[in-house]
Amino acid sequence: MTLHRRQFLAQLTGLCTTLGLSRFGSAAPARPPRVLLRSSWQTVNIGDVAHSPGVMRLLYDHMPGVEVTLWPGNIGNGVEEMLRRNFPQLVIAKTAAARRKAFEDCDFLLHGSGPYLVAQKHVAEWREKTGKPYGIYGITLSRVDDQARSLINDAAFIYFRDTISLAFAKEAGLACPVMEFGPDGAFAMDCRNDAAAEKFLEQHNLEDGRFLVVIPRLRYTPYWLIKKNRPLDQERHAVNEKLKESDHAKVREAVVAFVRQTGMKVLLCPEDETHMQIGREMILGRLPDDVRKQTVWRENFWLPDEAVSTYRRALALLSMDMHSPIMAVGNGTPAIHCRFEEQTSKGQMWNDIGLGDWLFDLDKEDDGSGITREVLKFAAAPQMARSRVAEAMQFVRQRQEATMAELRTHLPAKG
Structure with a gap:
C-alpha cells in the first residue's frame, strides 16, 4: 500500500510515542495504550449487544490499564447504561467530534465480532486518515470484494470465529500476516443483572x-x-x-x-x-x-x-x-x-x-x-455436561489469551 503524507506522519508520530519521544526529541508523557473498538451493531438482538462487552472484558483483563474507546453503531434501549455500569472507565465516541478525537488519540482500531466485516467503510476511513494499525476480531467471512481484500491484507491480524471462514480466507488468497481461529467476542460476556x-x-x-x-x-x-x-x-x-x-x-x-x-x-x-x-x-x-x-x-x-x-x-x-x-x-x-x-x-x-x-x-x-x-x-448427568463446558472453555480461553497477546504486540508499551 502506498503511504500518503498524512499516513506517514501518523505512523512517525506513533513510532515516537512508542519510543517515548515527542516531535522535538524530548521525553513524551507516559500513558497507557489506547484502543478504539468498532462494535455495537444493533440492539434488537442480545447477541449483537453482547459482542462489545465481551471484547471489552478481554481488553481490560488482558491489558490492565488499557484505555478503550467504543465507536458504536447503536447503544440505545438501555445498552449504554449497561455498559457504563460494568465499564465505568469506558469512553464512548457518540459524536463526530468524539470520533475525530479518537482517531487522533487511539493507537489501534479493533473491529469487533460480527457476521462479516460489518464496518468495512469505517476501517477504510481509519486506514486512510491515520495510517495506524488495525485488526479484525472474531468475524465470519463468506464473501470478499476488492476493498475488503485490501483491508484484510493490510490488517495486523484477522481472527475468524469459525474455521469454515478461515478456510474460505485461505482459499480466496487473502494475505493478512495473522489469520487464525479466534472465538466470538460474546464468549467473554460476563455482565450480570x-x-x-x-x-x-x-x-x-x-x-x-x-x-x-x-x-x-x-x-x-x-x-x-x-x-x-x-x-x-x-x-x-x-x-x-x-x-x-x-x-x-x-x-x-x-x-x-x-x-x-x-x-x-x-x-x-x-x-x-x-x-x-x-x-x-x-x-x-x-x-x-x-x-x-x-x-x-x-x-x-x-x-x-x-x-x-x-x-x-x-x-x-x-x-x-x-x-x-x-x-x-x-x-x-x-x-x-x-x-x-x-x-x-x-x-x-x-x-x-x-x-x-x-x-x-x-x-x-x-x-x-x-x-x-x-x-x-x-x-x-448435569455435572458431566458442565465438565464438558469447562473443557471447551479452557480451549476458548487459550485462544483468547493468544489473540490478546498478538494485539499487545501492536500497542505502545504502557508508560
Missing part, C-alpha cells in the same frame, strides 16, 4: 438448575416487523412460513420429552425482539396442555446481562439462535444449538471448540430425537 433474573425466576417458580431455556427463531429474522422503514421481504417471508412448523416441531419434541420425563420446567425466552411472538405461536401454543402448564413464556425483551444471569441458573439451554448458546457456555451452562442453511457458518464454532455433538443441523434432522437425547442427558 442477578436482581432482575432472580425476581423473574421467583415470580415463575423456576428453581436454579431445574429448568431448560428454549429460544426459537425463523430462518430469516423478520426485521420488517421491528425496524422502521424496513419493507416486507416477500421471498424471505415465504421461506419462513414454509419451514417454521417443521423446524419448531423438532424443538417441541425435545421440550415435551424433557418436561414429561424430568418433571422440570421450561423457560421460553428471546434472543431478538421477534422471538417472543415466534415462541408463543410456534412452541407455547402448540404444546400439549400438561407440558404448556410447565412452560414459562417470557413476553418482554431483555438485555444480555439479565439473560446471562438467567442462563447461569438454568440446567441447560436449547436454542435455534447462536449467541445465547455462546453466552451460556461462556458462563458455564451447557447449550445445544440448532442451525440451518440460511444462517452463516458461525454454527461451526461448536465443532471448533469441541461441542459438535451439541450442534444440530435442522436441514438434516428428520425429527427431534437426537436433540431430545442430548437434552435428557443434561438432566441425567
Whole structure:
C-alpha cells in the first residue's frame, strides 16, 4: 500500500510515542495504550449487544490499564447504561467530534465480532486518515470484494470465529500476516443483572438448575416487523412460513420429552425482539396442555446481562439462535444449538471448540430425537455436561489469551 503524507506522519508520530519521544526529541508523557473498538451493531438482538462487552472484558483483563474507546453503531434501549455500569472507565465516541478525537488519540482500531466485516467503510476511513494499525476480531467471512481484500491484507491480524471462514480466507488468497481461529467476542460476556433474573425466576417458580431455556427463531429474522422503514421481504417471508412448523416441531419434541420425563420446567425466552411472538405461536401454543402448564413464556425483551444471569441458573439451554448458546457456555451452562442453511457458518464454532455433538443441523434432522437425547442427558448427568463446558472453555480461553497477546504486540508499551 502506498503511504500518503498524512499516513506517514501518523505512523512517525506513533513510532515516537512508542519510543517515548515527542516531535522535538524530548521525553513524551507516559500513558497507557489506547484502543478504539468498532462494535455495537444493533440492539434488537442480545447477541449483537453482547459482542462489545465481551471484547471489552478481554481488553481490560488482558491489558490492565488499557484505555478503550467504543465507536458504536447503536447503544440505545438501555445498552449504554449497561455498559457504563460494568465499564465505568469506558469512553464512548457518540459524536463526530468524539470520533475525530479518537482517531487522533487511539493507537489501534479493533473491529469487533460480527457476521462479516460489518464496518468495512469505517476501517477504510481509519486506514486512510491515520495510517495506524488495525485488526479484525472474531468475524465470519463468506464473501470478499476488492476493498475488503485490501483491508484484510493490510490488517495486523484477522481472527475468524469459525474455521469454515478461515478456510474460505485461505482459499480466496487473502494475505493478512495473522489469520487464525479466534472465538466470538460474546464468549467473554460476563455482565450480570442477578436482581432482575432472580425476581423473574421467583415470580415463575423456576428453581436454579431445574429448568431448560428454549429460544426459537425463523430462518430469516423478520426485521420488517421491528425496524422502521424496513419493507416486507416477500421471498424471505415465504421461506419462513414454509419451514417454521417443521423446524419448531423438532424443538417441541425435545421440550415435551424433557418436561414429561424430568418433571422440570421450561423457560421460553428471546434472543431478538421477534422471538417472543415466534415462541408463543410456534412452541407455547402448540404444546400439549400438561407440558404448556410447565412452560414459562417470557413476553418482554431483555438485555444480555439479565439473560446471562438467567442462563447461569438454568440446567441447560436449547436454542435455534447462536449467541445465547455462546453466552451460556461462556458462563458455564451447557447449550445445544440448532442451525440451518440460511444462517452463516458461525454454527461451526461448536465443532471448533469441541461441542459438535451439541450442534444440530435442522436441514438434516428428520425429527427431534437426537436433540431430545442430548437434552435428557443434561438432566441425567448435569455435572458431566458442565465438565464438558469447562473443557471447551479452557480451549476458548487459550485462544483468547493468544489473540490478546498478538494485539499487545501492536500497542505502545504502557508508560
